[in-house]
Amino acid sequence: MIHGTQQNRRAIPAILLLGLATLGFLNGCDGEASPTPAAEEAVYDRKRFEEGLVAIDEWLANGDAGKAEVIAARLVELDPDSIAARQAHGNCLLILGSLADQNGDPDAAERFRIRADEAFQSALARSGGAESAALIHQAALAASARGDLERALSLHVSASEVDPADPTHPIFAANTLTRLQLPKEAITWFDRAIEIAPDEPWAWAGRAECHRQLRSFDEALEAIRTARARSVARGTESGFPFRVAEGRILREAGQPRRAAELLFAVDSTEHTRESTSELAAACTAIEEHQRAAEAWERFHHRNQGDVDSMVEAARCWIRAGEPEHAASWLELAESAGVDPAVITAARRGE
DSSP: OOOOOTTTOOOOOHHHHHHHHHHTTTTTSTTOOOOOHHHHHTOOOHHHHHHHHHHHHHHHHTTOHHHHHHHHHHHHHHOTTOHHHHHHHHHHHHHHHHHHHHTTOHHHHHHHHHHHHHHHHHHHHHTTTOOOHHHHHHHHHHHHHTTOHHHHHHHHHHHHHHOTTOTHHHHHHHHHHHHTTOHHHHHHHHHHHHHHOTTOHHHHHHHHHHHHHTTOHHHHHHHHHHHHHHHHHHTSOOSHHHHHHHHHHHHHTTOHHHHHHHHHTSOGGGOOHHHHHHHHHHHHHTTOHHHHHHHHHHHHHHOTTOHHHHHHHHHHHHHTTOHHHHHHHHHHHHHTTOOHHHHHHHHTTO
């Protein structure tokens, strides 16, 4: 699930852009004028239509989902029965919904997700029973984004039936069952993914999370350590997220000191909010409050705009018996606009 940097952006061939502009695919982007009715009558051309689908991928690779969505919507207008166009449009809308969430606009995010869900349902309805696993999978993601987990689960199961050799589908089915708080059922689907791909670390990690929820800590530790070993051996992940999960399992299993030692062994520049919170929780459990505070301080120095880390650092300094350190962080949080009620609670050590 949308990434693109200035360094990695690929330029769309000029001839492709020229063709798209002529066809009206870019209408509304960069101020181009709308095509005339006569031009619109001549727009549909299979080759140009396929170029439009390529252009959508190019704009998404460039990090511009807005332009990609304009083209996708135009393709749907040109060929309402095109499953590929509706699938591409739904994907663009899902991405725009995620971006709206990141930008703090939940209402826009919900509107995009509703339209994405409708786009995928329309594509499925037009498939005539010949749906691809990829289309069903994306439709499941759209259903999940709208909070319809039961429908998402049904679609992930369907995708698994269409393409039983792909471990992605049982993993997503299992993740959905986990969100539905059905860890025992989820384990059976993670096991199915492991049968298909024994070296898939995320299947093992999901299994570990289910066992953690069931408080079967020995099984959880065995699974998460397998996940970390598989990820490092594969060379695609550093093993860091699995180390964080292992720390959480150790802490909940009553071994907070081992959890803290495990997380302290990680390079501090790798730490995320989740890992910092887990490290601080482990340190708090063994009453090493200063180390918990320092963990939040390091996180804040790498994320200067993060106000929650200011408050967390203050809370830990108060527990460490260092009210002056805490006061400086609370003053910083107050100046950053943190709710006064949160500031007051933090001063009380809550």
